Amino acid sequence: MANEAAHAADAHPADAHADEHYHPQWSTYWKVAVVLTLITVVEVWIYYIPSFVASKLFVPSLLIMSAVKFAIVVMFYMHLKYDHKLFRALFTGPLLIAIGTLFGLLFLFGKLAIRLGLGAG
Amino acid sequence: MATMAAPISATSAETSSPSGIWSWLTTVDHKRIGILYLVTAVFFFCWGGLEALVIRTQLIGPNMKIVNAEQYNQLFTMHGTTMVFLVIMPLSSAFFNFLIPLQIGARDVAFPRLNAFSYWVFLFGGIVITLPILFGLAPNGGWFGYAPITTMAYSSGYNIDYWVLGLQILGVASLAAAFNFITTIINMRAPGMHLMRMPIFTWMSFVVQFLVILAFPVITVALVFLMFDRFFGTNFYTIAAGADPLLWQHLFWIFGHPEVYILILPAFGLVSEVLPTFSKKPLFGYPVMVYSGMLIGFLGFGVWAHHMFSVGMGPVADSVFSLTTMLIAIPTGVKILNWVSTMWGGNIRFTTSMMFGIALVAMFTVGGISGIMHSSSPADLQQTDSYFVVAHFHYVLFGGAVFGIMAGVYYYFPKMTGRMMSETIGKWHFWVFFIAMNLTFFPMHFAGLYGMPRRIYTYDAGQGWETFNVMSTAGAYLQAVGMLLFLYNFITSWRSGPKAGNNPWGAPTLEWALPSPVPDYNFAHIPTITSRYPLWDQKAEELVKSESETTIDGRLKTAKELGIPMPFPTIRPLIAALLMCTMICSVLFIHAGNLPLALTIGIASFLGLTFTLVSWLTSALE
Amino acid sequence: MASAAIPDPHHAADAHSHPPTTTGLNHRKIAVWAFIGSECMLFVSLISTYLIYKGRSIAGPYPHEWWCRATNTIGKTAAELGTCAPAETFKPILNIPVTSASTFVLLMSSLAMVLALAAVENADKPKPTGTWENILRSSKTWLWVTAILGTTFLGFQAYEFTSFVHEGLTIRTNLFGSSFFTLTGFHGAHVTVGVLWLLALLGIDYKRGLKPADALNVDIAALYWHFVDVVWIAIFTLLYLIQ
Structure with a gap:
């Protein structure tokens, strides 16, 4: 991850105008807000459908929806989509390590398991 | 090769930054802050060493009664905590501070006042954690402070409180410094100082800062849980409430293993500066050194549970963590091979610095090999919690980190102080340290394999441990002699050592183009870098245009005369650090049952801190 | 953090002043992104602990289940508890409608925050004609809206915490209480810092007006604010919605 950061930093040496990135404006912002609101509505909605809550799709669909919300806010509101790629590296590197740690811990504490079909796992 | 060039005579180096205690309390100069770190850490080194001497005296023979079990617990806890958090980390910080801006061609760090804040927070945190031993109240739960034994149910005294609060405070210092150095290295490199031209020390420091910002939040959270358990009655580590006894261990080692690399990588960096200089050869495989450092840092987040093979995580987890641990041996082994290849066929000069550097390569390899033995979980089950492990980590931390830092101190002392250290005493120091270290720690391998457990305050005769313990204790006293030699050398050389030129070693990197000691503004003109070893490829005068920085009488110009804006000295970082510490420590009064006093001190400190920060x-x- | 006294590196162009930064980026923005990266590990540690301890409390109340204290039985509905005195019956703690509302409030605060930044960036442009365009151009309006929405979120959290305590869940009650209050409390503390930060920006705005030159200061505050929002997106799903 330091690697990515490092290369990103070198990509635009002494580019004094790199900071004056393109910022999306109102037209983008309100659409993003609408999408975020809609996803949130869907999330809460499915929470109140008992048959869906009981199905195997419930947890994955919630995780996907919140991941999409997460990504949208980071890309548009935190304008990582338009900003210098160094910032992308500074954020995604640690985020990946953090998510890896989360999964590692959940496996270690038996909250997640891989069924190997051998009775193990 | 413009090796011995000294265009500016050493006499001119007295550019006379203001002296006096006030100037040190208010300094924001990264070089002075580096020296503060160095001196403070050397003090704590002696302190932690004295604790070790008492430990070794107690263990010299069976059934000794110099200290009792409780005192012994406090001693080994404080020895570990001191050496990790108050000695090796700040010694590395001393070099981060002093060297990073010089090596990348910057005038200071990105946030000079934040840098001063980091130092003062470190100092106060160190005091909080160190002072209680004078009153017999020192932390006594080991440097890893395993909960639940550190919860109120099992440790109701104040001892653990000092440890918890002290570590929180030290964490703030490390994090603030890490953000500062990351920004500095990314953003303050001189023109032409591409990442792949950066000196390896700066590279390793860069990796370490990422380890700090990713590892310290985890220990912060683990400590917050412990704090809440102790002060507010939460249940994070209360087994009776269903808590998992492994939670602390996992969180601690998610921090703890990257911490090991936080301790060793800066020393690797220093040695990677020392070996090429004294072999008169460029570092062998520079890019591989960079990538292996990054790989060590990255893999360091995936191996934490190898500290916990004995807790019964199951065959799958044990196998995974065994494998990732074995993987780390690859980039580390690559580094060892590259150092050896750097020296191979080189024109080696055996200075004290070089000897410590070579000793690191050898001693770290010994510790590394016993480390690979631990990576195999069945073998580790035999070795864990025995003196074999004590031997292992002292080989990597003393033979590795401390030897690397000593190489760095002898190497950079002229740049820091403008004077040379005595090579004669230095060589005595080296040989005494080298022999003493092996005498102390090598027998521990055997004591451990004969079954001697760690953290026992005494033992019965007839278990085959006596000889090894006598050897270890003798070695420890010999180390004290070595340390006295070092202190004598350090102090007398600082006062009256021979003056050093700009580049007494004929070193290749940018910092050696500057006068010794370095003027407060570092570079009168920001140099343009064209190679990895600028001083071997061009003349120092061309690089830093030094003739224009001196006045007619040969004195170095001041920043004012050169028109370089310098940050103002300020006392605010010190006050902010002090108030932050009193704010955090106010919870001690909750333990004492005096909630109003805790709130009064806490809120008063918070308001004072806010006011100081606003004023800051x-x-x-500038 | 939002001080106008901190010199802008872009102005430092003459030879004897500060050299331009290597990447052309601002120091503080790099530091803030590194800080946000570090905060990922902080919140992941807290969230992991909550998830690890989920379902391990040996006594209620529980987040999504009914609990009878007298018999220590757990049920999906009150009926599943069997006969249980009302004083011994504890309903599921988490209040999804209220938290959905507060989640929406925080999402909208992020919208207000980007509009505040856009207003500051465009502060020098000629005055627009329409009323709505003028509102869009007012950094004070949007900073206030952000701060008020943030405070509203904190109000929801205060309501949530007090009602939980009334329903029998404190930070000491069980593992759920300890890990829940600590995680959401940490998040709330971050929101509080964000609100104070916004108020400091408003102070500068009233004192001398925020100009495009201040956009970086607002941008940095905004990055922090959105990150806190993003953490809540994760918390809302992982704590509240997944049962």
Whole structure:
């Protein structure tokens, strides 16, 4: 991850105008807000459908929806989509390590398991 | 090769930054802050060493009664905590501070006042954690402070409180410094100082800062849980409430293993500066050194549970963590091979610095090999919690980190102080340290394999441990002699050592183009870098245009005369650090049952801190 | 953090002043992104602990289940508890409608925050004609809206915490209480810092007006604010919605 950061930093040496990135404006912002609101509505909605809550799709669909919300806010509101790629590296590197740690811990504490079909796992 | 060039005579180096205690309390100069770190850490080194001497005296023979079990617990806890958090980390910080801006061609770090804040927070945190031993109240739960034994149910005294609060405070210092150095290295490199031209020390420091910002939040959270358990009655580590006894262990080692690399990588960096200089050869496989450092840092986040093979995580987890641990041996082994290849066929000069550097390569390899033995979980089950492990980590931390830092101290002392250290005493120091270290720690391998457990305050005769313990204790006293030699050398050389030129070693990197000691503004003109080893490829005068920085009488110009804006000295970082510490420590009064006093001190400190921060942020930097 | 006294590196162009930064980026923005990266590990540690301890409390109340204290039985509905005195019956703690509302409030605060930044960036442009365009151009309006929405979120959290305590869940009650209050409390503390930060920006705005030159200061505050929002997106799903 330091690697990515490092290369990103070198990509635009002494580019004094790199900071004056393109910022999306109102037209983008309100659409993003609408999408975020809609996803949130869907999330809460499915929470109140008992048959869906009981199905195997419930947890994955919630995780996907919140991941999409997460990504949208980071890309548009935190304008990582338009900003210098160094910032992308500074954020995604640690985020990946953090998510890896989360999964590692959940496996270690038996909250997640891989069924190997051998009775193990 | 413009090796011995000294265009500016050493006499001119007295550019006379203001002296006196006030100037040190208010300094924001990264070089002075580096020296503060160095001196403070050397003090704590002696302190932690004295604790080790008492430990070794107690263990010299069976059934000794110099200290009792409780005192022994405090001693080994404080020895570990001191050496990790108050000695090796700040010694590395001393070099981060002093060297990073010089090596990348910057005038200071990105946030000079934040840098001063980091030092003062470190100092106060160190005091909080160290002082209680004078009153017999020192932390006594080991440097890893395993909960639940550190919860109120099992440790109701104040001892653990000092440890918890002290570590929180030290964490703030490390994090603030890490953000500062990351920004500095990314953003303050001189023109032409591409990442792949950066000196390896700066590279390793860069990796370490990422380890700090990713590892310290985890210990912060683990400590917050422990704090809440102790002060507010939460249940994070209360087994009776269903808590998992492994939670602390996992969180601690998610921090703890990257911490090991936080301790060793800076020393690797220093040695990677020392070996090429004294072999008169460029570092062998520079890019591989960079990538292996990054790989060590990255893999360091995936191996934490190898500290916990004995807790019964199951065959799958044990196998995974065994494998990732074995993987780390690859980039580490690559580094060892590259150092050896650097020296191979080189024109080696055996200075004290070089000897410590070579000793690191050898001693770290010994510790590394016993480390690979631990990576195999069945073998580790035999070795864990025995003196074999004590031997292992002292080989990597003393033979590795401390030897690397000693190489760095002898190497950079001229740049820091403008004077040379005595090579004669230095060589005595080296040989005494080298022999003493092996005498102390090598027998521990055997004591451990004969079954001697760690952290026992005494033992019965007839278990085959006596000889090894006598050897270890003798070695420890010999180390004290070595340390006295070092201190004598350090102090007398600082006062009256021979003057050093700009580049007494004929070193290749940028910092050696500057006068010794370095003027407060570092570079009168920001140099343009064209190679990895600028001083071997061009003349120092061309690089830093030094003739224009001196006045007619040969004195170095001041920053004012050169028109370089310098940050103002300010006392605010010190006050902010002090108030932050009193704020955090106010919870001690909750333990004492005096909630109003805790709230009064806490809120007063918070308001004072806010006021100081506002005044800090609204005052001009320069 | 939002001080106008901190010199802008872009102005430092003459030879004897500060050299331009290597990447052309601002120091503080790099530091803030590194800080946000570090905060990922902080919140992941807290969230992991909550998830690890989920379902391990040996006594209620529980987040999504009914609990009878007298018999220590757990049920999906009150009926599943069997006969249980009302004083011994504890309903599921988490209040999804209220938290959905507060989640929406925080999402909208992020919208207000980007509009505040856009207003500051465009502060020098000629005055627009329409009323709505003028509102869009007012950084004070949007900073106030952000701060008020943030405070509203904190109000929801205060309501949530007090009602939980009334329903029998404190930070000491069980593992759920300890890990829940600590995680959401940490998040709330971050929101509080964000609100104070916004108020400091408003102070500068009233004192001398925020200009495009201040956009970086607002941008940095905004990055922090959105990150806190993003953490809540994760918390809302992982704590509240997944049962």
